[in-house]
Amino acid sequence: MVQAKDEAETRSRDLEDEAKMEWCCIGRVSLEVCKVMPLYRFHLNGSTPAHDLLGQELADDNAAKEHASFIAHRLGTANPVAVRQENFISVRDEWENELFQVPLASTTV
Incomplete structure (x- = not known):
């Protein structure tokens, strides 16, 4: 009788744990593990604008x-002529x- 009660409690805990699980970018994990990170966009503004979709x-x-900063240095190094005050990365x-x-x-400049 005691063993049946223990098994029932174990199954109940397993079901509670299962309810806290969700499919995520890394598989089926606890909701605490897979939190969504904020989304940022990096638009190039200035003489030749480009929007990060x-x-x-x-x-x-x-x-x-x-x-x-990494993007700004890569773009500026690849095209030093673009390094002007009106050209910048707008982080949104x-x-x-x-x-x-x-x-x-x-x-390089």
Whole structure:
């Protein structure tokens, strides 16, 4: 009798644990494990604008700023003529609110 009660409690706990699971980008995991990261977009503004249609999921605003700096240096190094005050990366959140601007820069200039 005691064993049947223990088995029933174990099954009940298993069902509760299963209810806390969800399919996620890394498989079926606990809801606490797979939290959605914020989406950022990196638009090129200036003489030749280009809009980021897909965006990038990053941990936070600091990671977005680092990524924008990386993009700005890559673009500026690949095309040093584009390194002008009016050309910059506009970092935006998923609602298209501008968070900050990062000017193009070149490691060769």
